[in-house]
Amino acid sequence: MKRAVLAMGVLGLAIFSAVQMTFVAPVNAGAQQLTEFRIAQAASDNNKSDKDTKASGKTKPDAAKLGTNHGSAVNGGECIRPTKEMRKNHMDMILHKRDETMYKGIRTKDASLKQCISCHAIKGDEGTFIKATDPKHFCRGCHDQVAVRIDCFDCHASRPEVKKDSAHLNPHQKRLSPFALVQDKKATATALNSFLGGQANDKK
Amino acid sequence: MARIQFQTFRDHDNKFILIGALIALLVGIGALSALYMEHNGHIVTGMNNQIVWGMPHVFAIFLIVAASGALNIASISSVFNKKAYKPYARFSGLLAICLLIGGLLVLVLDLGRPDRLIVAMTTYNFKSIFAWNIILYNGFIAIVIVYLWTMFQKNLNGYTKYAGFAAFIWRLLLTMGTGSIFGFLVAREAYDSAIYAPLFIISSFVYGLAFTVLFLAMLEWTTGKNFMPKDIVRRFRGLFIVFIGGVLFFTLILHLANLYASQHHGVEEFLLVNGGNFPTIFWGGQIILGSLLPLAILASSSFGLSRRGLVLASILFLLGGIAQIYFILIGGQSYPLNLFPGMEVTQSGFSDGAIGHYSATMPEIMLGIGGLSLALLMTGIAVKVLPFLPKPWADEA
Amino acid sequence: MTRNNFDFSEAGGCGTSSCSCKSQDTGKAEDVTKRDFLKGSAYAAGGISLTSALTLFTFGGSPAQAKEDETAISSKQRWGMLIDADKCGDDCDTCVSACSEENGWKNTGNPLTDTIWIRKIKVKNPETEHETTMPLMCLHCEKPPCVDVCPTGASFRRDDGIVLVDRHICIGCRYCMMACPYKARSFAHEAVEDQKEHAPRGIGCVESCTLCVHKIDKGEQPACVSACSKSAGGAMLFGDLNDPESEISQTIKKYATTQMRADLGLNVGVRYQNI
Numbered sequence: 001m002k003r004a005v006l007a008m009g010v011l012g013l014a015i016f017s018a019v020q021m022t023f024v025a026p027v028n029a030g031a032q033q034l035t036e037f038r039i040a041q042a043a044s045d046n047n048k049s050d051k052d053t054k055a056s057g058k059t060k061p062d063a064a065k066l067g068t069n070h071g072s073a074v075n076g077g078e079c080i081r082p083t084k085e086m087r088k089n090h091m092d093m094i095l096h097k098r099d100e101t102m103y104k105g106i107r108t109k110d111a112s113l114k115q116c117i118s119c120h121a122i123k124g125d126e127g128t129f130i131k132a133t134d135p136k137h138f139c140r141g142c143h144d145q146v147a148v149r150i151d152c153f154d155c156h157a158s159r160p161e162v163k164k165d166s167a168h169l170n171p172h173q174k175r176l177s178p179f180a181l182v183q184d185k186k187a188t189a190t191a192l193n194s195f196l197g198g199q200a201n202d203k204k
Numbered sequence: 205m206a207r208i209q210f211q212t213f214r215d216h217d218n219k220f221i222l223i224g225a226l227i228a229l230l231v232g233i234g235a236l237s238a239l240y241m242e243h244n245g246h247i248v249t250g251m252n253n254q255i256v257w258g259m260p261h262v263f264a265i266f267l268i269v270a271a272s273g274a275l276n277i278a279s280i281s282s283v284f285n286k287k288a289y290k291p292y293a294r295f296s297g298l299l300a301i302c303l304l305i306g307g308l309l310v311l312v313l314d315l316g317r318p319d320r321l322i323v324a325m326t327t328y329n330f331k332s333i334f335a336w337n338i339i340l341y342n343g344f345i346a347i348v349i350v351y352l353w354t355m356f357q358k359n360l361n362g363y364t365k366y367a368g369f370a371a372f373i374w375r376l377l378l379t380m381g382t383g384s385i386f387g388f389l390v391a392r393e394a395y396d397s398a399i400y401a402p403l404f405i406i407s408s409f410v411y412g413l414a415f416t417v418l419f420l421a422m423l424e425w426t427t428g429k430n431f432m433p434k435d436i437v438r439r440f441r442g443l444f445i446v447f448i449g450g451v452l453f454f455t456l457i458l459h460l461a462n463l464y465a466s467q468h469h470g471v472e473e474f475l476l477v478n479g480g481n482f483p484t485i486f487w488g489g490q491i492i493l494g495s496l497l498p499l500a501i502l503a504s505s506s507f508g509l510s511r512r513g514l515v516l517a518s519i520l521f522l523l524g525g526i527a528q529i530y531f532i533l534i535g536g537q538s539y540p541l542n543l544f545p546g547m548e549v550t551q552s553g554f555s556d557g558a559i560g561h562y563s564a565t566m567p568e569i570m571l572g573i574g575g576l577s578l579a580l581l582m583t584g585i586a587v588k589v590l591p592f593l594p595k596p597w598a599d600e601a
Numbered sequence: 602m603t604r605n606n607f608d609f610s611e612a613g614g615c616g617t618s619s620c621s622c623k624s625q626d627t628g629k630a631e632d633v634t635k636r637d638f639l640k641g642s643a644y645a646a647g648g649i650s651l652t653s654a655l656t657l658f659t660f661g662g663s664p665a666q667a668k669e670d671e672t673a674i675s676s677k678q679r680w681g682m683l684i685d686a687d688k689c690g691d692d693c694d695t696c697v698s699a700c701s702e703e704n705g706w707k708n709t710g711n712p713l714t715d716t717i718w719i720r721k722i723k724v725k726n727p728e729t730e731h732e733t734t735m736p737l738m739c740l741h742c743e744k745p746p747c748v749d750v751c752p753t754g755a756s757f758r759r760d761d762g763i764v765l766v767d768r769h770i771c772i773g774c775r776y777c778m779m780a781c782p783y784k785a786r787s788f789a790h791e792a793v794e795d796q797k798e799h800a801p802r803g804i805g806c807v808e809s810c811t812l813c814v815h816k817i818d819k820g821e822q823p824a825c826v827s828a829c830s831k832s833a834g835g836a837m838l839f840g841d842l843n844d845p846e847s848e849i850s851q852t853i854k855k856y857a858t859t860q861m862r863a864d865l866g867l868n869v870g871v872r873y874q875n876i
Contacts, residue, residue, distance in 0.1 A: 316773015
């Protein structure tokens, strides 16, 4: 009978992990990397390095480029909090802000997603701001590294608003699937660029 | 009566494996469908802004209702102490859990954002019957597992009765909760009725028993042994007749009550007389094919008492059950909302006042079938791992 | 530059101090909503129908008191709307296109799966043959069925009476759509691209008219209302139902108005006149 109970437990566990794998695995997979990433971060902070991008420099393929990019976008300004604090706490800050705005109608600029995007905008090869579908997007630099998937840009504009650019449906644009561990980044990027280029022409 | 002997299911032939493989294939197709839907959005389904719940919900509700009904056999044996059903008590509990999980999975995978499942599990709005249902479903699984445990563990057998009683009450609540999902929709005329809760309870008995009979018949077919002695066939037949009689009775009351209230004449006329497919699905599917025909089969004293008659009736009951839920769910949504009582909507940018249009697409149907298949697959695997099933009876000529 | 377009120099000038950000921001909000007519017209000229500042004054009242950005909303207000069907043009869809433009949803001619926050409907009294046309949107009930049924609490009613979907915790179950008597909600069936910065929306969640909260919070009027008064019949009146002095309360007191499906007892915030 002991065996019976044991096996029942195993069955339950199997079902649980099936569900788990379907929904949570992509994030869990990154947990290990995340820890490593944090250690690397801490190390770089201790190295009193002024180049924050170096934190992920080891792993990020084009960290240098990323650095220049967000440098140009923010016009050499500073982040809303010390960079070190941002790295650690940015999620809590925006999530807190999110609820303040949603439920209490508090619309100060500080720590709003709009604000982050207005500053952390990166220009692509075309000279237009890139969207979160582009792996070079500021918010994806680290997240891709540590396999944190945020769905924010399913809804939120991921680049500063371009005038008269109204939202529309694009049947070819798929959302980032929680199932999709690997995304064809290059293809997305090229498709996107040609799309953006075409659109810019349309508009002018 | 001798002590009931249980077995882990071994002595089947390859047909069992073959059926298992087929079902696993369906589960796989269901999983792919879910992925496809998740990736492209609900645009690839037939569901839309008017028919917001479609085929996946038909299957999910059907399975969830069937799950609570499947527990019925166990309840009869331990709560009402009918010894004849004891051999099936464990299996009944198992089937209940598996059907429920299958149904819930379909429901979850149909969500617009299945990746936020964790939100559904952690944030509750206690005013919502839906939130209560989430608790009822999880609680059901937990209680039935405890119930099974008391059946498996010899020194806990004494508690089976209490666990069985708790499970029995819980399952009534669960089915009532599922039925009440509709009861809270004040604005949808077809659902404006308190009769859905008892109707769902009595329907659950039919679906659950039909699943049980079909699974046992499959075991007999793959082993050539006797899992349903004559006595049990006779009892199952009796239960079916009572239950389906109840379903017909409550269905009658439901529509009569609606016809009594004159503001509901429009929707009743739509559903029962001139609403496109729905009258056919109701009269042809649920009433004739799914109730009267199997009732006639069971009523016949020779065929109705045979195993074959019982199996055929069970299949018809399940088809009728799907038709019934489809009719309730899709039919009820198709009838336009009455925005201005007494006025006609002549033009609208959002199809107000128009009959809803819904045609299910392959992915959503396969998702539903996938959930059903998963339930059966889990049951099949479980009986091979643990002694859920009784030892077959000796042949009685 | 309009406020909707970010401004590098301003953002950069913000510096590390969040305080300076804040004060700058509020100052600006006041500018627009309370005083600056010129700016208001500049907005309109800019192609974005932010004419609220203008309409606000032409109405004479102060429908939406400019709220400081950092103060929370309160139940002192209850925002509502009164729609005069007599003034609503037969084939006019100014409100609909203004909403679509403001909030970035598109009618692609497939009402079954498109997102529609506001639509025009025409109803006929079968006895008198009298036809009435009017816009229909989320009516912002005091006792909203969508809020009652939502399993996660994503459907909620803000203190100031606006019924919203918190799309951060909406799981897309669509029970609210089943429950809504007005079919006011739509489901985002497809992925959305190039959303408006101030109106995020995307696949897999239920959405509906927000009464333009982002504008109300800044003391402006909903886009449909300002568009209607600016370039159509002026059939829509927006204001605070809790304030007995407001124009909307005064009108409701003076004239007969209708609550759609009053029999359901939901006490809607968007009312009708002359239907």
